[in-house]
Amino acid sequence: MSTPTLETFTAQSMDEGFDEILVREWAADLKLDTHTHPFDVSAYVKRGEYWLTVGDKVTHLKAGDYFRLARNIEHAELYGAEGATVWVARANP
16 A cells, blocks of 8 residues: 555545544653543554554554554553654544
8 A cells, every 4th residue: 555645544534434634643652541432543653653452452553554443442552752643534423
């Protein structure tokens, strides 16, 4: 898959039914304890890295990776030494 632009990420996400696009900047070494979101997420890691924990599974995400997360799924996040920029598409209920 080719590297997206924010414009192509937005257009594709909207075509897939997502209704909100955010550019999130996360601080270095930030830890977010277990939490949920009331919306579905489709995301692209633009810069940096982090570890997404869902149940017992830890996924190491880095620049260029995509991921999806359904609403109300418990998860935790740990950002790397340089933080991260993540493009996030949300599908609100």
